[in-house]
Amino acid sequence: MTQSTGQGSLDWSIQPPYLHPDYKSTVKRAPKELLIPMVQTLSELTGPVYGTGDLKLLDNDLTRNAVVNGEPLGERIIVTGRVLDEGNRPVPNALVEVWQANACGRYIHKVDQHDAPLDPNFLGAGRVLTDKNGEYRFTTIKPGAYPWGNHDNAWRPPHIHFSVFGTNFLSRLVTQMFFPGDPLLALDPIYNGIPDENARQRLISTYAHDVTQPVWALGYRFDIVLAGNRQTPFEK
Numbered sequence: 001m002t003q004s005t006g007q008g009s010l011d012w013s014i015q016p017p018y019l020h021p022d023y024k025s026t027v028k029r030a031p032k033e034l035l036i037p038m039v040q041t042l043s044e045l046t047g048p049v050y051g052t053g054d055l056k057l058l059d060n061d062l063t064r065n066a067v068v069n070g071e072p073l074g075e076r077i078i079v080t081g082r083v084l085d086e087g088n089r090p091v092p093n094a095l096v097e098v099w100q101a102n103a104c105g106r107y108i109h110k111v112d113q114h115d116a117p118l119d120p121n122f123l124g125a126g127r128v129l130t131d132k133n134g135e136y137r138f139t140t141i142k143p144g145a146y147p148w149g150n151h152d153n154a155w156r157p158p159h160i161h162f163s164v165f166g167t168n169f170l171s172r173l174v175t176q177m178f179f180p181g182d183p184l185l186a187l188d189p190i191y192n193g194i195p196d197e198n199a200r201q202r203l204i205s206t207y208a209h210d211v212t213q214p215v216w217a218l219g220y221r222f223d224i225v226l227a228g229n230r231q232t233p234f235e236k
């Protein structure tokens, strides 16, 4: 079954439902009425989008973009991949933004009161545009797991939040990237809210030894598909 959202159609056999009671926040925020599709007018389709001039050199290096007095602590990693359209074609000039917890599983946000240290040299946010091959690349620190109040002894598996803008401001995909072999995935109601096993697997990055740099950082690959039957599941 598909439903038009104004951002294209969502395939509910692979996308998590708005209401998924195991994920408690969805009970309050899931829409109770039918969605009203937003019509894409000329101004939205032709309005300004990000260009290379809006980005700074270190925006895609989270190990350096917030340094105060030293390097951030934790395991340095490289995350790269391609943004693809429904025809498996690369999407160049797509704005890819990421945000994440630090190595100890703590976000720089006043609502995050997890009893774990902040890192003065790590902001946990970055952005980059895909190149002509649809590729993006970040250097960052592997995020830690963190507890949350969803249920007793609940822990989020380490993850990186991704937002991708396509060709205009109305085509946006927000999702989470996970790490391979993580035992917390089987217990995570957000990950398991995705109804299809293959679709869930698409949110798990793969370890990529060709991306790994000797004596520097481990590499992971994570492709994002904006539409079609291989669409990357959204975060709800």
Ligand SMILES: [Fe+2]
Pocket: 101, 156, 159, 161
């Ligand atoms: Fe998170």
